[in-house]
Amino acid sequence: MSSDPASEPLLDPSVPAPVCALVGIAAYTELAEFGLLAARSVDAPDLTTRQSLAVGAERALTRQQDLVGLVAAGSGVAAAASLMAPFEGVLVEFDTRTATDDWAEGLLKGVVGHGVAQDFYRTLAAGAASPYRKRLRDVLEQPEPSRNAGADAEALAVLVRLAGADDVLASRLALWGRRVVGEALNLVTDLLDSRAELASLAEDAARTLDHAADGTVRSWLVARLTAEHTRRMDRLRLAA
Amino acid sequence: MSSDPASEPLLDPSVPAPVCALVGIAAYTELAEFGLLAARSVDAPDLTTRQSLAVGAERALTRQQDLVGLVAAGSGVAAAASLMAPFEGVLVEFDTRTATDDWAEGLLKGVVGHGVAQDFYRTLAAGAASPYRKRLRDVLEQPEPSRNAGADAEALAVLVRLAGADDVLASRLALWGRRVVGEALNLVTDLLDSRAELASLAEDAARTLDHAADGTVRSWLVARLTAEHTRRMDRLRLAA
Numbered sequence: 001m002s003s004d005p006a007s008e009p010l011l012d013p014s015v016p017a018p019v020c021a022l023v024g025i026a027a028y029t030e031l032a033e034f035g036l037l038a039a040r041s042v043d044a045p046d047l048t049t050r051q052s053l054a055v056g057a058e059r060a061l062t063r064q065q066d067l068v069g070l071v072a073a074g075s076g077v078a079a080a081a082s083l084m085a086p087f088e089g090v091l092v093e094f095d096t097r098t099a100t101d102d103w104a105e106g107l108l109k110g111v112v113g114h115g116v117a118q119d120f121y122r123t124l125a126a127g128a129a130s131p132y133r134k135r136l137r138d139v140l141e142q143p144e145p146s147r148n149a150g151a152d153a154e155a156l157a158v159l160v161r162l163a164g165a166d167d168v169l170a171s172r173l174a175l176w177g178r179r180v181v182g183e184a185l186n187l188v189t190d191l192l193d194s195r196a197e198l199a200s201l202a203e204d205a206a207r208t209l210d211h212a213a214d215g216t217v218r219s220w221l222v223a224r225l226t227a228e229h230t231r232r233m234d235r236l237r238l239a240a
Numbered sequence: 241m242s243s244d245p246a247s248e249p250l251l252d253p254s255v256p257a258p259v260c261a262l263v264g265i266a267a268y269t270e271l272a273e274f275g276l277l278a279a280r281s282v283d284a285p286d287l288t289t290r291q292s293l294a295v296g297a298e299r300a301l302t303r304q305q306d307l308v309g310l311v312a313a314g315s316g317v318a319a320a321a322s323l324m325a326p327f328e329g330v331l332v333e334f335d336t337r338t339a340t341d342d343w344a345e346g347l348l349k350g351v352v353g354h355g356v357a358q359d360f361y362r363t364l365a366a367g368a369a370s371p372y373r374k375r376l377r378d379v380l381e382q383p384e385p386s387r388n389a390g391a392d393a394e395a396l397a398v399l400v401r402l403a404g405a406d407d408v409l410a411s412r413l414a415l416w417g418r419r420v421v422g423e424a425l426n427l428v429t430d431l432l433d434s435r436a437e438l439a440s441l442a443e444d445a446a447r448t449l450d451h452a453a454d455g456t457v458r459s460w461l462v463a464r465l466t467a468e469h470t471r472r473m474d475r476l477r478l479a480a
Contacts (some may be wrong), residue, residue: 038275
């Protein structure tokens with residue numbers, strides 16, 4: 001925690017507003033992923049899964065603190081809360097529309113929703129000013145699940161095992177994944193409509209990443225996120 | 241995670257069985273504390289509290305992994321699960337008897353229950369063989385809450401703030417704390433009855449810590465844990 005929030009600025013005042021916005025929404029998403037994985041740990045079917053998902057939750061929170069540390073004097077609670085505050089509640093509608101009592105569906109919701117969010121933030125990072133572009137990507141870059149290091153690696157491994165052993169579950173999860181990705185992409189476009197800082201990052205990212213002139217930045221972004229989602233479902237051996 | 245659980249032992253075979261038992265129950269308790277703090281983070285009343293309790297949960301899991309690392313080749317998921325397995329379900333009755341829908345009561349349950357458990361394990365560590373005695377204490381030693389570093393430090397700070405602003409809540413929490421500590425002490429004596437390794441550590445701890453000859457080891461231990469609980473409630477400014 002910051003020693004005395006009143007006596008020193010929580011955030012580095014030289015950080016551009018779009019970078020603060022990206023860190024804020026990404027940190028908020030990691031906190032949500034922490035909560036989701038921790039909840040699935042608490043009601044996990046066995047001790048190994050419970051431990052695995054707790055470790056995944058811990059990793060999501062570590063990444064969140066690394067993000068906050070990019071723009072704050074300390075990576076403390078007050079700085080994190082200040083960065084996330086403009087985005088408080090932004091996931092409520094997504095959560096309501098993807099609520100489920102099923103344990104595996106809840107876990108897949110995290111993998112799909114967090115996966116789309118990660119791809120979104122990584123793309124936006126390409127629009128950030130130097131030196132933040134590289135720093136953001138260093139934190140947001142998520143190793144392949146096969147290297148077993150991302151926050152979702154444990155969740156992915158659990159889902160691959162469950163779906164591989166049960167065709168009926170695999171079909172149900174494939175259907176559920178399509179519903180969750182639809183809601184996640186709706187949230188992305190809502191954010192671009194309502195948050196000018198994120199929209200400006202998306203414009204700059206499209207330029208940086210050589211977006212062809214046909215189509216809007218938004219349709220380019222949605223196509224990009226959809227393609228990443230399809231690859232993710234392939235890794236899960238589920239139909240996208 | 242361990243690279244190949246089949247090819248190498250998960251646990252160091254030279255570790256005495258009572259030390260493995262103490263690490264197993266302590267690791268299991270930290271995993272439970274992780275889950276409790278994470279759950280109270282998810283439904284916290286504001287973003288700062290939500291972040292604080294997530295950080296506390298993360299710290300409980302870090303301590304758990306440090307404990308596992310004392311006796312395992314790696315601090316991986318498989319080693320943790322293997323150490324905790326003999327204690328799976330041991331908290332179910334305690335959890336049932338201290339179930340609450342009230343957010344502040346749920347948080348105090350964690351502080352009181354986890355506090356008694358920590359004091360119990362620290363005391364048992366005094367009965368462990370060298371060099372484990374010192375190593376266990378180094379991990380289990382919890383700094384004073386004023387130094388804001390223990391897993392429960394954030395929960396303590398939140399409860400002090402809430403109870404300080406609301407006398408009715410403070411009275412209710414004081415009553416609740418007495419109920420939780422009663423159940424926690426029942427669990428401690430059940431564990432001493434049912435787990436020979438823990439009972440033998442308690443015997444050795446009593447000798448090491450100069451337990452006077454009158455009274456049983458169990459009554460000495462309960463008196464010791466009760467005194468620590470009273471100090472803890474004082475720090476919370478609640479009547480024990």
